[in-house]
Amino acid sequence: MPLAAILGCAGPDLTAAERDFFRSADPLGFILFARNLVDPDQVRRLCADLRASIGRADAPILIDQEGGRVARLRPPHWRHPPAAERFGLLAAADRARAAQAVRVNHALMAAELRDIGLNVDCAPMVDVRAPGAHDIIGDRAFGTDPYLVADLGRAAAEGLLSGGVMPVIKHIPGHGRSMVDSHHDLPRVETDFDTLAETDFVPFRALNDIPWAMTAHIVYSAIDPMQPATLSPTVIAEVIRGEIGFAGLLVSDDLSMKALRGGLDELAAASLAAGCDVVLHCNGDMAEMEQVVRGARPLSPAGEARYEQGQRRLNPEPDQDRAEMLDELSSLLA
Template identity: 35%
Template sequence: MTFHAPLIIDIAGLTLTPADRKRLKHPLVGGLILFARNWQDRAQLTALCADIKKIRSDLLICVDHEGGRVQRFKTDGFTHLPPMRALGEMWMQPPKAGADAKGHAGPMDATNAATACGYVMGAELRACGVDLSFTPVLDLDYGGSSVIGDRAFARDPRVVSLLAKSLMQGMLQSGMANCGKHFPGHGFVAADSHTAIPVDKRSLKAILADDAAPYRWLNTVTLSVMPAHVIYPKVDARPAGFSSIWLNDILRGQLGFGGAIFSDDLSMAGARVVDGQPVSFTQAALAALAAGCDMVLLCNQSLASSEGGGKGIDAVLDGLTEAQVKGQWQPSDAGELRRRALLPATPAVEWDALMVQPAYMHALDWIA
């Protein structure tokens, strides 16, 4: 039987409970995602991550830590990273004249600042034991999406691609992988897939020429991708994260992507209906895996007020196990290799050493 750990789960608090430990030992669990509720200070976060790795060293510890309003850890020394729109705005400003001109402006400064953001983000997270941040956002800023908003670099896919590539370079310099999201693009629709099912009625030609272009241009440096819980009815009736057309035919086939694919959170409203029918967490997970996802996220299910304190996670673990036994889901060697490829390959620089590292201090100058 092939070993494949596709489920990314959450935990409720600052330390692991016996139930958390049991779930993290389950062979179908491949990692977990942290939230602000899992943060008290650096010492606590570092101890929590070390405790997780003692259970299984291959568990992938993830977080949404983009900068701006989506940054889970903001105190006790963590650098406040700007929203990505600020880098796009820097790109558009006239370059400063003269070698001693103060302030950063223009495309070249913007790419340097993006690399610095990626490096500082990755280095600080890794110093505390976090393996992966789900970033950068590759969505285009059309101005109408409140959930994307200033999380996007710019409207122009060329600007988005070059700034995202620079940010990815900084993350890779810190030893952290990256995750482009939300394929093929969430920026055009106004609805929030956390609470609704957005529908984008544009043609495939229009989406490929604009929103999805960064995924083709960045396919040599993007190590993982997260699809959108958005329906594009002129391509498929299913949301992109449940669509083999989008994930296998287009993302992997036409655009040449070879890295890992994460589903977005299966507890979001945009993931709870497939083919017009309400689905359980297990059904959603199986649909995402069958469509081409290597890993599926199930967030905010460990809380006592949500699904009875982890019952949703346990139901998916039981459901996936049953589906595997019945041959309804086949584990993937390739999917497991792609998951493990996201784990850092080099030791992290510890926090105190990082604070005096020349490369880190130089990067901070670009963010200030």
């Protein structure tokens, strides 16, 4: 059974030390960032080398390709997709047209990712933007209406699945009210449970059948005043698995973010004990990854079943004309 962890690497080429480490650790998969991306041929080689290091040709390799500010693939080698907010603004005039634009955009993104060896996109972000909140969400959100966010999030996830790429809904159970950036500090949301259930939880509840979700490093004082969702058995059992009804593979957000305090081995163990199926560590620092591996454990039988069930949702042989999709998207956005 692979380790219940997804890890990064330091640069555009896999080093001998990284190859040996990954072979020994056997993580479920990997995640790439801008530091790992030079051009299409190089990314294909890196993806092949990462998979070869653990001996699994179909291992998940993730990327954050939302569009707008959060797009690891950018010109000149790749298209720069629009931010989610653009589709939300289009929906104000024509909701059906906006949903189709989202669907086509994400099917096109899937084709672009598969072309270079990537098969998981950490998108769509279905957090509901709250007025006055920190701009870490901002235009990454489809909007402030939870039902609109749910509709466009569904279109995005379906577009990715149709293109053979796994979507990851984030940041469950909702990041839109955060007043600080969880990359730098631990946000606390003081909103009462009923309000959260009627707003922030709505898109996640509507998309609870999507195969993968990523947790929020946020304390929800009405649910667990001590631990952020990623480390909270209460939030995961009672809200994510309970109130929201998410039944898929639950992945932590990046354990190296400053919202979390403690050793990475302790954080990995606590996240898995709380109910996450897989932990995520992104920065590619070898010493940090060694700590994560010490604290992690093999993927549980339940996690394996969730992973395999999700794989069956992917379109195995997408037949898509990227030029046609690009023309359709341009027309829809015009």
